[in-house]
Amino acid sequence: MTKKRLVYFDHAAATYIDRPVRRAMRPCLNRVYGNAGSLHSFGRMAKNYLDGARQQIAGVLKAQPTEIVFTGSGSESDNLALLGVARRYASQGRHLITSQIEHKAIQQPARRLMADGFEVDFLPVDQSGLVSIDQLIGRLTDQTTLVSIIYANNEIGTIEPIAEIGHQLAKVRADRRQRGIKTPLFFHTDACQAAGYLDLEVDDLGVDLLTLNGSKVYGAKGVGLLYVRSGVELQPLAFGGDQEGGRRPGTENIAGAVGLGAALELAQDLKDDESERETQLRDYFIERLLSQIPQVVLNGHPRHRLPNNINISVLGIEGEAMLLWLDHYGIAASTGSACDSERLEPSHVITALGRPHQYAHGSLRLTLGRRSTKREVDYFMSVFPGIVKKLRGMSAVNYE
Numbered sequence: 001m002t003k004k005r006l007v008y009f010d011h012a013a014a015t016y017i018d019r020p021v022r023r024a025m026r027p028c029l030n031r032v033y034g035n036a037g038s039l040h041s042f043g044r045m046a047k048n049y050l051d052g053a054r055q056q057i058a059g060v061l062k063a064q065p066t067e068i069v070f071t072g073s074g075s076e077s078d079n080l081a082l083l084g085v086a087r088r089y090a091s092q093g094r095h096l097i098t099s100q101i102e103h104k105a106i107q108q109p110a111r112r113l114m115a116d117g118f119e120v121d122f123l124p125v126d127q128s129g130l131v132s133i134d135q136l137i138g139r140l141t142d143q144t145t146l147v148s149i150i151y152a153n154n155e156i157g158t159i160e161p162i163a164e165i166g167h168q169l170a171k172v173r174a175d176r177r178q179r180g181i182k183t184p185l186f187f188h189t190d191a192c193q194a195a196g197y198l199d200l201e202v203d204d205l206g207v208d209l210l211t212l213n214g215s216k217v218y219g220a221k222g223v224g225l226l227y228v229r230s231g232v233e234l235q236p237l238a239f240g241g242d243q244e245g246g247r248r249p250g251t252e253n254i255a256g257a258v259g260l261g262a263a264l265e266l267a268q269d270l271k272d273d274e275s276e277r278e279t280q281l282r283d284y285f286i287e288r289l290l291s292q293i294p295q296v297v298l299n300g301h302p303r304h305r306l307p308n309n310i311n312i313s314v315l316g317i318e319g320e321a322m323l324l325w326l327d328h329y330g331i332a333a334s335t336g337s338a339c340d341s342e343r344l345e346p347s348h349v350i351t352a353l354g355r356p357h358q359y360a361h362g363s364l365r366l367t368l369g370r371r372s373t374k375r376e377v378d379y380f381m382s383v384f385p386g387i388v389k390k391l392r393g394m395s396a397v398n399y400e
Contacts, residue, residue, distance in 0.1 A: 157193070
């Protein structure tokens, strides 16, 4: 009998706080407790820590410290980017472009804007999850104020050509200027899953706004940031304070911001070595899954994908059933389908690839991290084929 172990393959959902990050945060959890907006020495100390974190993050992004806006999460940052830009520039243009595989923190605000009279194009993707740059450029109008494309998809790990999109949008801006069109055109990307694996330098990417958060990069939960290029104005989502340049009111989370700065700097320092290690482990994992279990399909691009991402559809069974059995063996993973007491909703990402609904219902996401090992993969493979066999034997549906 296989001895039960505890294995965490859900790093795309949340990561632990790495040890150097905890060390950086520790002073802010005890002696640095003042409000950064206060004038006394306690407040000034807190502000010094906050300013240091802002400067540290700006160094990673090759941006200016004033362009870093701290928020409470990546989802809040996405909302601030989409709603903040669209509403601020609504008098100049009411058209936005995004994709069909964005995180819900982009899709739902986009639909909110549609209800308010904005026009939003949701670009389709190919069967590997890539957007077409030509199609994106073809959808632009002189009323388009914002394009938002995720950098690396949170479910299937496909990496989008963000730098090339940024380059093409720069040409469109130049053309607009020549034609005397004053409607601004901004480019946003959700880079939460990309941190630690991909280039985050904003000028290289050609982005005007970029979302990151702590819980995906070995920092704390409850803190995120939005990079906002100088000159881009936002309508805030909330009111009642002048913090973050008036763009996000509320007493700042000093410990979270400090941890996010330390986490991003560490992630970029480890990026090359860790990406290579996790890519090798990922490919080994995928090869074993596809060769040892029948009727398993890899979702996402086979090469242009995050080093830590494995997303498969196991035909003939439901994702939730797999998760429960894996948890029984001490293995944490996630699925692309969301189940509640009333409905079973397939992943919008998997269905956007052109897959049938059963592929979405049978999807399983396994995401590696810094502590993931080949031994853990081998343990997974010692129990997973049996789980699949058992569940398929119980299923009344055959997807052959």
